Amino acid sequence: MLKILFAPLQGYTTGIYRKAHAEIFGGVDAYYAPFLRIENGKPREKDLRDLNACEGNAQFKKTREIPQIIANSVNEFKILADALIAKGYTEIDFNMGCPFPMQVNRHRGAGLLNDGQAVQEIMGEIAKLSSAANETAQANANETAQANAKRTAPIKFSVKMRLGQESPDEAFALLPILNEAPLAQITLHPRLGKQQYKGAIDFKSFEKFYEECRHPLVYNGDITTVPQICEMERRYPKLAGVMIGRGMLARPSLAAEYQKLRDTNCAVSLNHTIAPQDFLGKLLQMHQVLFDNASKTYQGDSQILSHVQSFWEYLEPNVPKKLFKRIKKAGKLSEYQNAIIEIMPQSSSK
Numbered sequence: 564m565l566k567i568l569f570a571p572l573q574g575y576t577t578g579i580y581r582k583a584h585a586e587i588f589g590g591v592d593a594y595y596a597p598f599l600r601i602e603n604g605k606p607r608e609k610d611l612r613d614l615n616a617c618e619g620n621a622q623f624k625k626t627r628e629i630p631q632i633i634a635n636s637v638n639e640f641k642i643l644a645d646a647l648i649a650k651g652y653t654e655i656d657f658n659m660g661c662p663f664p665m666q667v668n669r670h671r672g673a674g675l676l677n678d679g680q681a682v683q684e685i686m687g688e689i690a691k692l693s694s695a696a697n698e699t700a701q702a703n704a705n706e707t708a709q710a711n712a713k714r715t716a717p718i719k720f721s722v723k724m725r726l727g728q729e730s731p732d733e734a735f736a737l738l739p740i741l742n743e744a745p746l747a748q749i750t751l752h753p754r755l756g757k758q759q760y761k762g763a764i765d766f767k768s769f770e771k772f773y774e775e776c777r778h779p780l781v782y783n784g785d786i787t788t789v790p791q792i793c794e795m796e797r798r799y800p801k802l803a804g805v806m807i808g809r810g811m812l813a814r815p816s817l818a819a820e821y822q823k824l825r826d827t828n829c830a831v832s833l834n835h836t837i838a839p840q841d842f843l844g845k846l847l848q849m850h851q852v853l854f855d856n857a858s859k860t861y862q863g864d865s866q867i868l869s870h871v872q873s874f875w876e877y878l879e880p881n882v883p884k885k886l887f888k889r890i891k892k893a894g895k896l897s898e899y900q901n902a903i904i905e906i907m908p909q910s911s912s913k
């Protein structure tokens with residue numbers, strides 16, 4: 564069965580979102596945190612704080628949280644990787660796919676895909692960091708494990724990438740370098756950076772990459788239903804997993820619904836979907852967890868409001884129109900809360 568990975572979405576899958584999702588819906592093998600970047604020569608504090616949001620939560624620890632780095636050079640990469648290793652993370656994802664012009668123009672994300680030299684240097688650093696950690700792990704195997712747990716754990720690196728910024732040739736030029744690197748996984752979103760998140764997915768290039776990639780490969784792009792996941796599983800038997808972003812924001816039960824089918828290997832068509840009233844009920848539960856955490860984490864009505872309002876953005880097709888409109892219209896936290904309270908009875912009668 565395929566692993567289901569929750570894609571990172573800057574501004575949406577915040578620490579408190581990930582935590583609330585794991586608690587109420589689950590079904591996800593790993594949550595990828597939105598990228599950590601450099602600000603004034605240092606790891607951005609706000610991004611680091613967001614990772615802290617999930618620390619010490621037992622429910623959340625059942626799944627994995629994997630932080631992600633975006634960097635334009637081996638120097639930036641090293642600063643960010645060191646900060647995450649110091650925090651005790653043992654899995655780190657590297658972003659070579661972000662299409663936002665702010666990042667691409669600074670030679671980060673998809674803007675790095677045409678620079679074989681920089682990618683080679685970063686892969687060299689990955690090789691150093693993962694083998695250094697492994698050596699330390701062996702050397703310390705007999706020492707008091709607890710005290711050394713953080714620095715002895717082997718570090719696994721993965722890459723999340725697109726086919727290129729301008730052309731799929733970019734990914735195929737990099738593939739020999741990536742194949743040689745000690746990567747745990749590659750996630751491929753088969754679009755170009757210049758397409759951003761729209762336009763046709765290039766399955767032809769995906770299939771070529773699938774054949775030539777020597778690492779476990781994860782597919783990412785436009786998955787919104789369980790039958791689509793099953794179809795990916797059938798079409799690409801070597802696939803390690805699918806990473807889902809907007810489809811999970813729109814239907815947070817998606818991973819759990821697929822998990823329900825896992826025992827049957829997608830072979831039988833069971834009724835795996837959650838009933839609409841149960842879906843809305845669980846959505847409101849998840850919202851409550853998110854709201855409580857946002858109220859504790861953020862200060863001021865407008866900060867809290869912006870965090871909780873973004874929760875609903877991709878849910879429009881899956882929630883009653885009236886609920887969606889009232890939530891979007893709320894300009895104050897009190898108006899927002901009234902809208903939610905009024906919707907509560909509707910959720911059980913719908």
Ligand SMILES: Cc1cc2nc3c(=O)[nH]c(=O)nc-3n(C[C@H](O)[C@H](O)[C@H](O)COP(=O)(O)O)c2cc1C
Pocket residue numbers: 570571572573574596597598631658660661723752760783784785786806807808809810
């Ligand atoms: C608003 C937004 C923010 C995103 N932030 C990140 C990010 O921080 N890191 C990353 O690797 N991808 C990011 N992505 C890309 C998604 O992880 C994913 O690759 C993309 O949405 C395609 O998958 P989907 O069709 O399942 O949503 C972002 C996408 C959107 C729309």
